[in-house]
Amino acid sequence: xTSYRNFGVVGGGAWGTALAQLLAAxxxxxxxxxxxxxxxxxxxxxxxxxxxxxDAALSPSLTATEDLAAMGDLDALLVVVPVPFLRxxxxxxxxxxxxxxxxxxxxxxxxxxxxxxxxxxxxxGRPHAVLSGPxxxxxxxxxxxxxxxxxxxxxDVAAALARALxxxxxxPYVSTDVVGAEIGGAIKNILAIACGxxxxxxxxxxARAALISRGFAExxxxxxxxGAQAETLAGLAGLGDLVLTCTSSxxxxxxxxxxxxxxxxATELMADRRTVAEGAFSAxxxxxxxxxxxxxxxITDAVARLVAGETxxxxxxQALLSRPLRPEGR
Numbered sequence: 001x002t003s004y005r006n007f008g009v010v011g012g013g014a015w016g017t018a019l020a021q022l023l024a025a026x027x028x029x030x031x032x033x034x035x036x037x038x039x040x041x042x043x044x045x046x047x048x049x050x051x052x053x054x055d056a057a058l059s060p061s062l063t064a065t066e067d068l069a070a071m072g073d074l075d076a077l078l079v080v081v082p083v084p085f086l087r088x089x090x091x092x093x094x095x096x097x098x099x100x101x102x103x104x105x106x107x108x109x110x111x112x113x114x115x116x117x118x119x120x121x122x123x124x125g126r127p128h129a130v131l132s133g134p135x136x137x138x139x140x141x142x143x144x145x146x147x148x149x150x151x152x153x154x155x156d157v158a159a160a161l162a163r164a165l166x167x168x169x170x171x172p173y174v175s176t177d178v179v180g181a182e183i184g185g186a187i188k189n190i191l192a193i194a195c196g197x198x199x200x201x202x203x204x205x206x207a208r209a210a211l212i213s214r215g216f217a218e219x220x221x222x223x224x225x226x227g228a229q230a231e232t233l234a235g236l237a238g239l240g241d242l243v244l245t246c247t248s249s250x251x252x253x254x255x256x257x258x259x260x261x262x263x264x265x266a267t268e269l270m271a272d273r274r275t276v277a278e279g280a281f282s283a284x285x286x287x288x289x290x291x292x293x294x295x296x297x298x299i300t301d302a303v304a305r306l307v308a309g310e311t312x313x314x315x316x317x318q319a320l321l322s323r324p325l326r327p328e329g330r
Contacts, residue, residue: 002156004075004099004164008032010089011080012039012064013275014052015103018137019078022170024062025143032064033071040064052275056141069094076161078103078131079115082276086115090122099127101150101161105185106282112289114182127157130178131165132185133236134244136251140170147171149237151181173236180232183223184241189253189279190286191215192245193303196257199249201313203261211299212246218297222286225295253279257303266307280307298323 005028009020012034024030034040042048043064047057071077072094081089083106100123102115111117116128133148140146150165150172152158162172175181194215198208216239223233232238245251249258256277259269270280287304290297302316311319 002160004161006073006075007078007164008071008074008076009078009080010068010071010093011082011104012036012043012049012052013080013082014049014137015135016078016080017043017049017053017056017058018135018141019080019103019131020062021056021058021141022143022167023165024059025167027059027061030059030062031070031074032062033068034064034066037066040066053137053141055138068092072096074098076101076164080104082106082278082281083108083115084281087118087122090118093123097126099129099152099157099161101129101131102182103131104278105132105182105189106278107186107285107289109281109285112285112292114179114186116178116182127152127154128178129158129161130181130185130237131172132181132241133173134240136244136248138250143167143169145169145171147173147236147240149173149175149181149232149235151175151178151232151237153178175232175235175237177229177232179226180223180228181237183226183228184219184233184235184238186278186282187215187219187222187286187300188238188242188245189277190283190300190303191219191242191279192251192253193257193260193277193279193283193307194299195246196249196251196254196259197261197303197306197313198257199254200258200261201317203317208246212242215246215299216242218299222290222295222297225293252277256280260306261313263313266309279303283307 009032020030020032076099078101080103129152150162158174283304287301305311
């Protein structure tokens with residue numbers, strides 16, 4: 001029976017740091033790679049990540065490095081690099097057979113590739129998995145109860161990784177639907193921006209509930225067209241994550257949408273930010289993929305145009321409300 005004991009985390013943002021702390025909290029050694037020298041120095045000297053997760057006290061058994069080659073001798077790697085930068089990082093990973101567990105969410109512009117698609121291209125021969133579900137980084141780092149989906153093509157790999165990652169307060173549910181887990185994670189971020197817009201523009205709770213419901217219909221259409229399982233999209237990695245990020249300003253995507261709803265420009269809201277609202281990158285990519293495949297995703301398309309500054313909130317809302325009436329299941 002395969003077991004994984006020595007974990008590394010590739011990516012020192014809030015989510016990467018939280019996952020590293022989850023694994024190191026019991027005193028197990030965990031190595032975290034970060035691009036930012038100040039983050040590496042603060043983790044090693046002060047056991048803090050003041051840039052991305054300032055309120056979390058980190059275990060002394062968690063150490064950080066700027067040297068990607070140092071990740072070569074570990075049993076498994078959690079990869080938490082934003083999708084626009086992921087291909088470049090994967091190309092520099094040291095060779096090896098350790099599983100890669102992808103924790104970032106989104107599609108690559110141009111190729112329409114998900115993280116696992118990139119890994120199959122750049123890191124063949126390794127087991128690949130996806131970790132996705134309703135999680136706020138600060139809650140995971142604090143040890144609050146969390147349930148999440150761990151999906152891998154190989155059910156045995158998924159089960160072994162789930163056993164290794166599980167903690168009393170952190171419960172992975174195993175799946176073999178990698179496609180569904182990745183699509184749910186990517187699209188929920190887009191819909192969180194849309195719900196933030198509704199909140200920022202003062203459009204009310206009725207509108208937000210309707211948007212979550214109709215947004216989930218978009219997620220389902222897109223997912224089923226690409227071979228995802230309906231059960232996955234209705235589970236933790238889809239609907240569960242959608243509910244979390246669409247109802248709290250703790251979500252970076254929701255907070256970005258709030259700013260847009262209040263009239264700020266996306267370029268202004270995202271300027272000088274070291275944290276990433278993944279939905280801002282995913283929206284135009286998913287919208288383009290949906291158009292290319294003939295999938296109706298009006299909310300996703302509206303968010304893409306708002307992020308690009310191509311329309312105003314009032315005009316986007318009016319366009320959605322004036323669409324032809326249709327049966328709810330479509």
